[in-house]
Amino acid sequence: MKIVIINYGAGNIQSIKFAIKRLGYEAVLTDNEEEIRNADKVIFPGVGEASSAMEKLKHTGLDKVIPTLKQPVLGICLGMQLMCKYCEEGNTNGLNIFDVDVIKFDGSEKVPQIGWNQIENLKSDLFKGIKEKEYMYLVHSFYVTLNEETIATTNYGIKYASALKEKNFYGVQFHPEKSSKAGAQILQNFLEL
């Protein structure tokens, strides 16, 4: 199986690479279009600020590549947010794969949300073997509002979408690579899709 992690200079890529290695696979870091298109699974990571990350994608032309991919693609954290229609952070349009906006927590709870919170209303093979209300590690100040593509929800002052799916595209707000055994199971599920 050929696994690529999209390398565009925004993210804790090392952790994802190691998490995949712990599952017995090797992932390749790349920004090469052909290599990405030929992969069996594509992971789209992201940590940092949305508009500058989006600029980096545009700079490399990856903003045109990612939405046209046919194999399973998993966006993690900011990666998932960039796959949405619009991000309030830096007032930027996203890749418009998911038909939903990303907005800032209103501050009724501490921002950023940092720590372990529960995922529920699980609806996808991505969560095979994962129990309702399992804990995942999250770090974010902006969130995806609920929509029809929502496959998991989390509560933090409000209920929001902590995972999305549209065709071959998956997005998770939490960090499976940092979410202990349950997180590893979700990564394994993705690799076995």
Place this chain on the structure above:
Amino acid sequence: MLTKRIVPCLDIKDGRTVKGVNFVDLRDAGDPVELAEIYANEGADELVFLDITATEQKRRTLAELVMHVAEKVNIPFTVGGGISSVEDVDLLLNSGADKVSINSSAVKNPQLINDLAAKFGSQCVVVAIDAKQIDGEWMVHLVGGKVPTDIKLFEWAKEVEERGAGEILFTSMNHDGTKNGFANKALAHLSDLVNIPIIASGGAGNMQHFADTFIDGKADAALAASVFHFKEIEIVDLKKELKKKNIPVRL
């Protein structure tokens, strides 16, 4: 529901874990990578690695250790100690650290907080503050608590939030090493003052101290070292005890 975090801290010197009383008289408590794996398996929510010799000796990074930890450990971890530039942070994050903690360097150059938040995002910027209560006033201290400043804790906390810190790790020098409980009054005030998570540090001696700091101290996370390193408290027992008291924890 977001849970309260239990955070073992591994103080590092020469690649080994140490923990002193009031930051002096260091004792050796083992191999950091091995310890990190054990804690992750026992249910720690997060780990902090602090190179306590770094600030004094100007040693820059723990990149190699970070890489070894990231390879083995499947929970988030923060690295601190002697971090003073965007380049330092870039190297540590690229080696697999999730967050960095800055302390003296932020006091000397507060703009560093803005720069790190802009480049890497607030979520990975922890500002560690060591403070001591002197004549009723909490004052910031530097270099592992050895050097006093004229900066007031609460003013500094507000400023670091405004500059883009994602979290504050507050260590009370009055409580650190005493095992008499956390500085809950100061912690609760901090938690009301800023709207970013607060990690309580200094004073953990028994399980009740953790419950107290989450309830009375309004802390979002609690950090401790020796009670975990020397097996005085098992993390899983601690979490069960907290759950009994209706404190949300990941079990």
